[in-house]
Amino acid sequence: MSAGAARQGAAQALGAPALAMGATFLAFGAAVAEAGLSLGWALICTGAVYGMAGQLVLLQVAAGGGAALPATIAATAANARFLPMAVAIAPLLGRAGRRWWALPFIAITPWAAGMRVLPTLPEPARLPWFLGFALASWYVALLTTAAGHLAAPHLPAELRAALLFANPLYFCLLLAADARRPGVGPALLAGVLAAPLAYGLGGAWGLPLAGLVGGTLAFLWGRWR
Structure with missing residues (x-):
């Protein structure tokens, strides 16, 4: 196997x-x-x-x-x-x-x-x-x-x-295909909302910090729901 x-x-x-x-x-x-x-x-x-x-x-x-x-x-x-x-x-x-x-x-x-x-x-x-x-x-x-x-x-x-x-575009399409699965939709929305933060911070820390903020928002939204 x-x-x-x-x-x-x-x-x-x-x-x-x-x-x-x-x-x-x-x-x-x-x-x-x-x-x-x-x-x-x-x-x-x-x-x-x-x-x-x-x-x-x-x-x-x-x-x-x-x-x-x-x-x-x-x-x-x-x-x-x-x-x-x-x-x-x-x-x-x-x-x-x-x-x-x-x-x-x-x-x-x-x-x-x-x-x-x-x-x-x-x-x-x-x-x-x-x-x-x-x-x-x-x-x-x-x-x-x-x-x-x-x-x-x-x-x-x-x-x-x-x-x-x-x-990245291929990855986004995979996520979009799973948007109806539990938790995926809010995570996608939170990621979009956090994207300007990554652009504004720039450098090495922009992406992980934006991901931390967006992921935390999606997690809290899921707990609230």
Whole structure:
């Protein structure tokens, strides 16, 4: 069952999720090349950070000649949203001793797919399915980062900017499809209302703080209802 579930997860990752995520990482690879940083830097950043908000913050600091420690702190803050995501999906991944394998791969695309699919699977198949999906997604991220870095001279700046929004748009469409599920609608509305806060604060802390405010409002609304 485990091998079959892992293959099933990988197969599902290599469809629409791979196209959406690949477009975003293609643009990231091109942006790294434009900043004058190496292909190795791009691959290490994608493989280790594996979160576009944190990667873009790290790229901005590195391209400006910033120090390593502030850059690492900024990237960590930008990806702080992965902590509540990990807490939410952890109960679906089985025993605590085994689900630690999934934590390095908690990112928007695997998380969104896991939250939709894992409750429908028998418990022994859940972690293998998630690891199959997540590893396939991770390899797609690495390959498209490399492709973007190599193809940078042929990608106009406007196209790169548009490609960066492909994966967030895909994620938004998934959420919109689940808007009628309990708690999803208020969370979407709270996120929209908190978006100006992220824009106003900017920097590494804008996104996690806006998420904290929006998520808290959605939680309080659900408790009140």
